[in-house]
Amino acid sequence: SAVISQKPSRDICQRGTSLTIQCQVDSQVTMMFWYRQQPGQSLTLIATANQGSEATYESGFVIDKFPISRPNLTFSTLTVSNMSPEDSSIYLCSVMRDGEYEQYFGPGTRLTVT
Amino acid sequence: AQKVTQAQTEISVVEKEDVTLDCVYETRDTTYYLFWYKQPPSGELVFLIRRNSFDEQNEISGRYSWNFQKSTSSFNFTITASQVVDSAVYFCALSEAYDYKLSFGAGTTVTVRA
Numbered sequence: 415s416a417v418i419s420q421k422p423s424r425d426i427c428q429r430g431t432s433l434t435i436q437c438q439v440d441s442q443v444t445m446m447f448w449y450r451q452q453p454g455q456s457l458t459l460i461a462t463a464n465q466g467s468e469a470t471y472e473s474g475f476v477i478d479k480f481p482i483s484r485p486n487l488t489f490s491t492l493t494v495s496n497m498s499p500e501d502s503s504i505y506l507c508s509v510m511r512d513g514e515y516e517q518y519f520g521p522g523t524r525l526t527v528t
Numbered sequence: 529a530q531k532v533t534q535a536q537t538e539i540s541v542v543e544k545e546d547v548t549l550d551c552v553y554e555t556r557d558t559t560y561y562l563f564w565y566k567q568p569p570s571g572e573l574v575f576l577i578r579r580n581s582f583d584e585q586n587e588i589s590g591r592y593s594w595n596f597q598k599s600t601s602s603f604n605f606t607i608t609a610s611q612v613v614d615s616a617v618y619f620c621a622l623s624e625a626y627d628y629k630l631s632f633g634a635g636t637t638v639t640v641r642a
Contacts, residue, residue, distance in 0.1 A: 415575070445628060456619060456632045457573075472629075506573065510628060515561045515580070517623075517630055519573040 416441055416509050418520035426526045427497055434493045435523045437507030442487035445510040447517065448480070452503045463490040463507075497527045530555045532622050534633035541610055542641050549605040549636050551620030557581075559625035562596065562603045567635070568616040579603060610640045 417440040427433050437446065446463040461469040461482055469482035484490040494501050504524050508517040531554040541547050553562065564576040577587065579596045587594050591608045607614050620633040 447629070449630075456634050457630070459629050459631075462627075462629065504571065508630075515623065515628065516563060516575050516578045517628075518575055519565075521572050524571075 415518045416443060416511060418507065418509060418518060420507060420520040420523050422523060423521065424524040424526075426528060429498055429527060431497055432493055432495045433497065433525060434491050435505055435507075435525075437490045437492070437520055439488045439509050441511070443509040444487075444512040446484060446490045447508045447510075448482060448490070448492045449506045449508060449519075450503045451506065451522070457506065460492070460505075463492075494525065497525075499527045501525065502527045530557070530560070530622050530624060530631045532620050532631050532633035534620055534636050536636045537634070538637045538639070540639045540641065543611060544609050545640075547607050547610050547614075547638060547640075549607075549618050549620070549638070551603045551605065551633060553601050553603065553620070553622045555622060555624060557624040557626070561623045561625070561628075563621040563623070563630070564594065564603075564605050565619045565621060565632075566616045567619065573619075576605075607638070610638075612640050612642055614638060615640045 419438045421436045448460040449457045451457045459472050460475045461471045463484040465484045481493045504522045506522045507520045510517045533552045560581045562579045566574045593606045595604045617635045617637050619635045621630045
């Protein structure tokens with residue numbers, strides 16, 4: 415499996431501010447995804463991070479709120495913009511390597527918005 | 529749209545008991561992939577197994593076994609002789625071949641008591 419790191423591991427932010435989460439993989443991967451896990455809930459896909467082009471967002475998630483970058487095959491960022499307490503969640507990146515079908519997840523970023 | 533249902537919210541067992549987690553899925557795609565993930569109290573999401581839609585062979589890995597039945601759209605997971613370290617939330621998930629996006633079930637919390 416790939417080694418995936420996320421920064422920061424956790425943060426406490428004030429309402430109205432933005433936070434950028436980084437996801438780094440130790441090898442090139444075909445696909446990268448961003449998920450949200452609200453407290454006590456399951457995981458929901460936010461978007462597919464496309465290398466060199468705009469991310470593909472799921473219903474209910476928009477680029478202005480969750481801008482995503484993926485400049486190369488090993489790195490992606492997710493920004494949570496203009497945060498509100500409802501954004502308090504764990505944000506996880508996942509990767510899928512060429513020829514495989516399972517996704518491996520990063521350790522997650524635990525975000526609390528006050 | 530694809531859908532994954534885990535009807536059991538919580539299961540509590542005593543160590544050494546067997547526990548079976550149910551997963552029922554819906555998809556219109558003919559090629560799809562089914563997964564089980566484990567999320568222990570530490571929070572990381574651990575990949576356990578993938579099953580392809582065209583491979584209905586059941587699988588055993590140590591104390592874990594999986595029963596995939598296309599006729600009933602089910603992919604159940606059994607832990608034999610459970611241990612305290614098996615205490616976690618277990619998620620069943622589905623992806624379709626055209627986009628590989630994961631849809632997760634609500635998760636089943638397993639508590640194994642010593």
